[in-house]
Amino acid sequence: MQKKVAFYTLGCKLNFSETSTISRQFEDKGYIKTDFGKPADIVVINTCSVTENADKRFKTIVRQAQKVNENAFIIGIGCYAQLKPEELAAIDGVDLVLGATEKFKITDYINDLSKNDFGEVHSCEIDEADFYVGSYSIGDRTRAFLKVQDGCDYKCTYCTIPLARGISRSDKLENVLKNAKGISDQDIKEIVLTGVNIGDYGKGEFGNKKHEHTFLDLVKALETVDGIERLRISSIEPNLLKNETIDFVANSQKFVPHFHIPLQSGSNDLLKKMKRRYMRELYVDRVEQIKSLMPDACIGVDVIVGFPGETDEHFLETYNFLNELDISYLHVFTYSERENTLAAEMDGVVSNAKRKKRSKMLRGLSAKKRRAFYEKQIGKTHEVLFEGENIKGYIHGFTENYVKIKTPWNPELVNTLHEIRLDEIAEDGLVKCSFVHEEVSV
Known part of the structure; x- marks a missing residue:
């Protein structure tokens, strides 16, 4: 009887690409891939360790897998598995932990699906x-x-x-x-x-x-x-x-006008403490260069709040810098101490209360920036790629410059490109559109 395997991915797009490749390895070996949350003989969790919250979420995912099948063979891979394999292996229900060099050989390690009292670890020195x-x-x-x-x-x-x-x-x-x-x-x-x-x-x-x-x-x-x-x-x-x-x-005929450019801080003092390889002046230059050639380009920004030594003045410097920049949205990360990093030992620790407050302020700024960017696109013609899910009677999609749109559900639109006009911003923040060519019916 063929064994079923389910996957859960935490973290970045890179993790998703690797999970997908690993799932194809299982399928090549005769396993049946199933959705996470459905009964499975094996559950593979691809971990992240960028923030403390990502570490904690791993335990939650393990518990969810056990609720569906208490005898599922649970495997941890990814960044957390490389950084803290023994800690991960000690979590109740985890049977196997594979480090950075082993995760792509995962099917070689699965001979016996008997549950273990303590997770088996196969990791490496990262130099390998x-x-x-x-x-x-x-x-x-x-x-x-x-x-x-x-x-x-x-x-x-x-x-x-x-x-x-x-x-x-x-x-x-x-x-x-x-x-x-x-x-x-x-x-x-x-x-x-x-x-x-x-x-x-x-x-x-x-x-x-x-x-x-x-x-x-x-x-x-x-x-x-x-x-x-x-x-x-x-x-x-x-x-x-x-x-x-x-x-x-x-x-380009194919590369779209959408850039996501990490900033992390609008303060040169903090950029130096972070050991980033640029100053804020270079960042301004990049944004201006993009907008001079592609006025409707979407620009996303990563920013960290609460880094050690970030005073109120530093934070306001970042806030004002971002407020004045012609950008489209923010990904806001609240700083969390990570073992074996220089920042974890720095003076000037910012209280959790201040970190949360600053994060909330920047998330509010992000919403304002996205709204302003969307408003500039109203009345303009763009090309949208429609996705495959019926969400409350609507089909969603993204324009080439990353405006998220919706129009009444039509299964014939799935995975197709259409020229559309952006009409108005709906109450949920998405943009309603109309088709430039009348032959498309909705």
Whole structure:
């Protein structure tokens, strides 16, 4: 009787691409993939450890899996599994923990599905994670996350990712193109590029330090893949987003005008303490360069509140800086202390109450920025890619510049691109639209 396996992914797009690849490995071995929350013989949880909350959520997911099947064989992989394998293995119900080098050999470790009193650990020193495994997700009919790079050589003082994923290394260009073609063959219309630090692409192919290709080489090559209608860069460091790349996107037929650029702080003092590789002036330059060529481009920003030493003045400096920038939305992260980072030992600890207050203020600013960006798009014509879910009688989709729209449900629209006019912002914050070509009926 074929065994069933379920998956749950915490964290980033990169984790989703890797979970999808691992699920295909199971299917190749004869396992049946099932949805999390349904009975399964094996449950694989891909962990994150960017914040303390992500660690805590792992325990919750384990309990949920046990409610469905108390005898399920539970496996932990991912960043938390690499950083704290023994701690994870000690959680009641966890049977196997695989580190950074072992997760892609997961099916080799499953011989006996008997429950263990204590989780079995197979981990490595992170220096051993010097090889590359390509990944992509094809769970969604409309878009796929394509991993092009892994690891990071940056030493930001708050971040554990280099400890969890190792050195910066990239996929070979021909393999990226092969995976992109594999995605296209699934009739998926959009690819989102993902990695830990994708602007560093071309560095450390399979552990060496030859710069055979650059990020610009990568985007130019992906432009030529048949069948893919849209390519989205996702997150890229401001110091690695070069003018040549911005120029290329501005003139591209496939790369969309949407950038997500981590800032972390609007204070140069804090950027130095964080060991970021730019100052706020460079960030302004990147935003202005994008907007000069693509006035309707969507720009998202990562920002951290409550970093050690962040005074009220520092926070207001960040708030005012973001308020004045022509950006579209924020991803706000409340700083949490992580073991083995320099920031965890710094003076000037910000109280939890202040962290929460500052986070709330920036989330409010984000809502204001998104609303203002949407309002600027009203009356304009864009192209939307429709998704596959019927949500309260509506079908949703995203324009090329990441405006989320809705229109009455029509199954014929799923996974299709249409030219639409943005009409008005609905009460739920999404944008209602009308079709430019009358032959589309709703």
